[in-house]
Amino acid sequence: MNGETKLTLIKSIHTLIWIFFNVVIFYMLYAAIAHKLDSWLWIGYGFVFLEGLILLTFNSHCPLNLLARKYTNSPKDNFDIYLPAWLAKYTKRIYTTLFVIIIIITLYQILN
DSSP states (O other): OOHHHHHHHHHHHHHHHHHHHHHHHHHHHHHHHTTOOOHHHHHHHHHHHHHHHHHHHTTTOOHHHHHHHTTOOOOSTTTTSSSOHHHHHHHHHHHHHHHHHHHHHHHHHHHO
């Protein structure tokens, strides 16, 4: 497999994982707002905390980001994922903000 094919595979996998986490985060937001504090919400917390642990372990980088870097020197923010450059650039900020909102809503629902 050549480098371009490997990069395409990495970008595809990274994009699928990004889509998965979108489903998780938006389900969590729905569940918190709807006061549906079920096991899926807590599993979602587990996935997000695991992702956070992975990012902390790899100095705020996804391991797929580091792997993709081996196959390109592109300075673009979306060199490792099939997203618009602006979204790839701000994705951590956007989803961290959403996650904090989910935590606040969940805590509010638990305490009331």
